[in-house]
Amino acid sequence: MAKIIGETILQVENLQTELHTNIGVQRPVDGVSLSLRQGETLGIVGESGCGKSMTALSILGVVPKPAAQVVGGRVMFNGQDLRTFSEQQMRRIRGGSISMVLQDPQTSLNPVYTIGGQVTEAIALHRDVPRRSLMSHAIDALRQVRVAAPEQRVKDYPHQMSGGMKQRVSGAIAISCDPHVLIADEPTTALDVTIQSQYLRLLREIQEKTGLSIIFITHDFGIIANMCDTVAVMYAGRVVESGPVRAIFDEPRHPYTRALLNSVPTMDRHVKRLYSIPGQPPALWDRPAGCWYRNRCPFAEPRCETQYPPAIAAKNTAGSNHVANCWKLEDSTWITPKS
Amino acid sequence: MNNPPPEDTPAESLGVPAPPHLLRRIWLNLRSYPLLSVFVLLVLLVIPALTADWLAPHDPTQGVIMDRRLPPVFFGGTWEYPLGTDRLGRDILSRIMYGARVSLSISLVGIFVGGLLGVTLGLLAGYFRGWIDTIIMRLVEISLALPAILLALVLAAASGPSFQTIIIVVAFVLWALYARQVRGEVLSIRERDYVARARVAGASHFRIMVRHILPNVANTIIVLATLQVGSVIILEAALSFLGLGIPRPTPAWGMMVADGRQLIVSAWWISFFPGLAITLTVFSLNLLGDWLRDRLDPKLEIV
Structure with missing residues (x-):
C-alpha cells in the first residue's frame, strides 16, 4: 500500500461522556485518548457496548441529548479544541472537515428524498457551489464511490437501491465535501461479505487518492488487519491497548x-x-x-x-x-x- | 370504479374467524370507493361553498313574508323552493349552500391554525424532549381535559360569537390532538439513522426537523386533518345550534337545525335538510379519511 502518513490531525485526550439514566450516571466513554495522523487509518476495536460508537459521537459532539453529555477531555483537530467550539462552528466541522458513515445503510438514507437530493443537501451545507451545479457535484461524488450510471441513479429513492449501493451513497455523502477525517462506524457490518470487501477496497482507494484519515470502528479483526495502520482496543469505555497494527496482532500486551x-x-x-x-x-x-x-x-x-x-x-x-x-x-x- | 372491494372468500373453511357483521361489511365496502365520498363532498360541500353566489336560487338572508314554511317540492311545494322555506320565508336550499361555505371555511381555517400550532409544538416536544417535552405535553393534557363546548361558551360570552371566536375554539380543541400524535411519531423517527446522518453531516436542528422529520410524519398529519374536517363540522354545528356560532343572519347548518326545532312536527323540512347535509358530509369525510389512512399508513393492516 503506497500511503503517505503525515502529521497528527486529530488528537483525542481523556474524553469523557456521561449518560444520565434511571439507574444513575454512567460513563460509556471514560477517559479515551486517541491519535490520528493524516492519511492514516485508526481502528477502534472492542466488544459491543464498550463505547466505540459513543466515542465517535462524542468527537463530533452529537451524543444523544438530553440523556448524554460530553463532560471532559479535549478533541484537538488541526490545533484547535473542538469542545470549545459553538454549535454553529461544530456544524461546519461535521460533514465538512470530519464526516461520518453509520452502520446500517438500510436506514441511514431518508426514505422521502431522492439520492441526488440527499447528496446535494450535504454539498449545499458545506461547499460554496452555485445551485445549478449542485447536481453535477452530486453525480461526481457518486461516481467516486463507483455507483454505476449516477446520472440516472440520482433520481432514485433509497428503497430502489440495494444495501451495498445505499452504503456507497452514504459514503458519497460523507466524502462529498472533501473531509480531512472520516469516521466509519461499522460501515460493513450489515453488508454481505463480497460487498464488504468491495466497500473496503473502495475506502482504501479514496484514501490513497485524497489523503483522507479514517477512524474505523469495528469488532472484526479481519477488517482491522486489512484496513488499519494503528489499532486502539477499547474495553468498558477505556482504551486498554493501542499501537501499530502488526504489533497488536503479533505481540499483544494486554490480556484482553x-x-x-x-x-x-x-x-x-x-x-x-x-x-x-x-x-x-x-x-x-x-x-x-x-x-x-x-x-x-x-x-x-x-x-x-x-x-x-x-x-x-x-x-x-x-x-x-x-x-x-x-x-x-x-x-x-x-x-x-x-x- | 377502478378499485373494487375484495372478493369474499369462504372464510370459515380456512379457519379464519367469521366475516364481520353486516353493517361493518357495508362500511368496509363503502370505504373502498373513495370516489363516492369525494363526489358527495363535492356536491354537498365544495361546489356550493364556492358557487353559492351564482347558483343559489334565492337570497339566503332575505325572506319572503308570503312564502313562509312552504314544504319541499314533492311534499306539496313548488320548484320555486325545492327544499321548502323556513318560518321567515327564506329558501332552505340557498341557505344550505351558503351554510356549506361557513362549514368549509371554518373547518379549513380552524384545522390549519390548530394543525400548524399542534404540529409545531409536537415536533419541538418530540425532537428536543426534556423539559420542552414536559411542558408541551402537560399543556396538551390540560387542553384535552377542557370540554370544547364549555370553552366556547366562555369565549363567546367574553368576546361575542364571531368567526374568529369559532376559529379559536376549533384550533384550541384540535392542536392537542396533532401535538400528541406528531410527538409520538417524531419520538420514533428522531432515532432513525438518517436523522443521525443528517446531524453528523452538519445539518441544524431546524433543518433536521423541517426537512428530515416533518416529511416523514406528513402522512399522519394529512389523515388526521381529513378525519377531523368531519368533527369540526359537527363542532361548528353544535356551536351554531347553541347560538355560539357565526352571528345571524349568516346561515350555518347547525343554526338552521336549531331554528326548525320547535316546528319539527309541523314543518320537518326546516331541520331535516340541514341535518341531512351535516350527516352526509361528515359520513363521507370519515369514509374518505379512513380510506386515506389505509392507503397512506402501511403499518395499519386493512381489516
Missing part, C-alpha cells in the same frame, strides 16, 4: 487483546469449540476498584484489585507508540502468551 484475538475463528487450527472470554464486562454504573478486566483476566495479581494500571509503553520490534494499560508491562518484554 489476546483474548479477543483468540476469539477469532481460524481455518488453519482445528478447534472443537470457539474460544469465548469468560465473564462479563463490568456494568457501566458499577466499576470495580482496580483494573476493570481483572475478574476475567487469567493473569490477575493482588495489585490489580486496588489500582487501575496506567498506560505503560511496550518495548517493541514493530515500532514505537505501543502502549497497554496492564501491570504486566512493568516487565517490558511481556507479551501475553497464547492460552
Whole structure:
C-alpha cells in the first residue's frame, strides 16, 4: 500500500461522556485518548457496548441529548479544541472537515428524498457551489464511490437501491465535501461479505487518492488487519491497548487483546469449540476498584484489585507508540502468551 | 370504479374467524370507493361553498313574508323552493349552500391554525424532549381535559360569537390532538439513522426537523386533518345550534337545525335538510379519511 502518513490531525485526550439514566450516571466513554495522523487509518476495536460508537459521537459532539453529555477531555483537530467550539462552528466541522458513515445503510438514507437530493443537501451545507451545479457535484461524488450510471441513479429513492449501493451513497455523502477525517462506524457490518470487501477496497482507494484519515470502528479483526495502520482496543469505555497494527496482532500486551484475538475463528487450527472470554464486562454504573478486566483476566495479581494500571509503553520490534494499560508491562518484554 | 372491494372468500373453511357483521361489511365496502365520498363532498360541500353566489336560487338572508314554511317540492311545494322555506320565508336550499361555505371555511381555517400550532409544538416536544417535552405535553393534557363546548361558551360570552371566536375554539380543541400524535411519531423517527446522518453531516436542528422529520410524519398529519374536517363540522354545528356560532343572519347548518326545532312536527323540512347535509358530509369525510389512512399508513393492516 503506497500511503503517505503525515502529521497528527486529530488528537483525542481523556474524553469523557456521561449518560444520565434511571439507574444513575454512567460513563460509556471514560477517559479515551486517541491519535490520528493524516492519511492514516485508526481502528477502534472492542466488544459491543464498550463505547466505540459513543466515542465517535462524542468527537463530533452529537451524543444523544438530553440523556448524554460530553463532560471532559479535549478533541484537538488541526490545533484547535473542538469542545470549545459553538454549535454553529461544530456544524461546519461535521460533514465538512470530519464526516461520518453509520452502520446500517438500510436506514441511514431518508426514505422521502431522492439520492441526488440527499447528496446535494450535504454539498449545499458545506461547499460554496452555485445551485445549478449542485447536481453535477452530486453525480461526481457518486461516481467516486463507483455507483454505476449516477446520472440516472440520482433520481432514485433509497428503497430502489440495494444495501451495498445505499452504503456507497452514504459514503458519497460523507466524502462529498472533501473531509480531512472520516469516521466509519461499522460501515460493513450489515453488508454481505463480497460487498464488504468491495466497500473496503473502495475506502482504501479514496484514501490513497485524497489523503483522507479514517477512524474505523469495528469488532472484526479481519477488517482491522486489512484496513488499519494503528489499532486502539477499547474495553468498558477505556482504551486498554493501542499501537501499530502488526504489533497488536503479533505481540499483544494486554490480556484482553489476546483474548479477543483468540476469539477469532481460524481455518488453519482445528478447534472443537470457539474460544469465548469468560465473564462479563463490568456494568457501566458499577466499576470495580482496580483494573476493570481483572475478574476475567487469567493473569490477575493482588495489585490489580486496588489500582487501575496506567498506560505503560511496550518495548517493541514493530515500532514505537505501543502502549497497554496492564501491570504486566512493568516487565517490558511481556507479551501475553497464547492460552 | 377502478378499485373494487375484495372478493369474499369462504372464510370459515380456512379457519379464519367469521366475516364481520353486516353493517361493518357495508362500511368496509363503502370505504373502498373513495370516489363516492369525494363526489358527495363535492356536491354537498365544495361546489356550493364556492358557487353559492351564482347558483343559489334565492337570497339566503332575505325572506319572503308570503312564502313562509312552504314544504319541499314533492311534499306539496313548488320548484320555486325545492327544499321548502323556513318560518321567515327564506329558501332552505340557498341557505344550505351558503351554510356549506361557513362549514368549509371554518373547518379549513380552524384545522390549519390548530394543525400548524399542534404540529409545531409536537415536533419541538418530540425532537428536543426534556423539559420542552414536559411542558408541551402537560399543556396538551390540560387542553384535552377542557370540554370544547364549555370553552366556547366562555369565549363567546367574553368576546361575542364571531368567526374568529369559532376559529379559536376549533384550533384550541384540535392542536392537542396533532401535538400528541406528531410527538409520538417524531419520538420514533428522531432515532432513525438518517436523522443521525443528517446531524453528523452538519445539518441544524431546524433543518433536521423541517426537512428530515416533518416529511416523514406528513402522512399522519394529512389523515388526521381529513378525519377531523368531519368533527369540526359537527363542532361548528353544535356551536351554531347553541347560538355560539357565526352571528345571524349568516346561515350555518347547525343554526338552521336549531331554528326548525320547535316546528319539527309541523314543518320537518326546516331541520331535516340541514341535518341531512351535516350527516352526509361528515359520513363521507370519515369514509374518505379512513380510506386515506389505509392507503397512506402501511403499518395499519386493512381489516
